[in-house]
Amino acid sequence: MVPRANPAMERLASECIESIYDLIARKESEKPMEQGFLRVPDLSTAEPWRSLLRANTPGTLRPGMPLLLAQGQADTIVRPEVTRAYMAQSCAAGVPVQMLSLPGVGHGFAAYTIAGTAVAWMADRFAGLPAPNDCTSPH
Structure with missing residues (x-):
């Protein structure tokens, strides 16, 4: 993680999406990450994102569990x-x-x-x- 990305990451982590206004505000908060830190064309092929995406993938439930x-x-x-x-x-x-x-x-x-x-x-x-x-x- 790039240390100067921490303020933007902390701001994003603290935001909730409860209305259309929150979505608009979130877009503004995401801009520094998109413009300065997430310049990888496909995050699923670059570490640490590949491992993080894999860890965030749900597993299969037990048979019969709806x-x-x-x-x-x-x-x-x-x-x-x-x-x-x-x-x-x-x-x-x-x-x-x-x-x-x-x-x-x-x-x-x-x-x-x-x-x-x-x-x-x-x-x-x-x-x-x-x-x-x-x-x-x-x-």
Whole structure:
């Protein structure tokens, strides 16, 4: 880590995204990182980013443990094909997956858009209702 990047990193780490205004403010906070420190064309091929990205990748759940995935189709941070690949991996492991596609929704608003649905999905699991399963392959 470049020591002069620390103030920008600390500022980014302390910011929350709760509204459109927070997204705009975050863009301003990201500029110093983009312009001065993140000049690698593909972070997935350069260390330490490659290792950090790998460490931040979720593993597969135990078979039978239900999973709700929601993917904003306009997301440029977590690309839809990455989530589809994780769904396929989870389905192959015997995890019942419900996949919700959010047309026109980007990364910053996916959680906001799906919050009510996610709470209802969890309440149904606690109530003992079977998890919806969008997996097409037999387990």
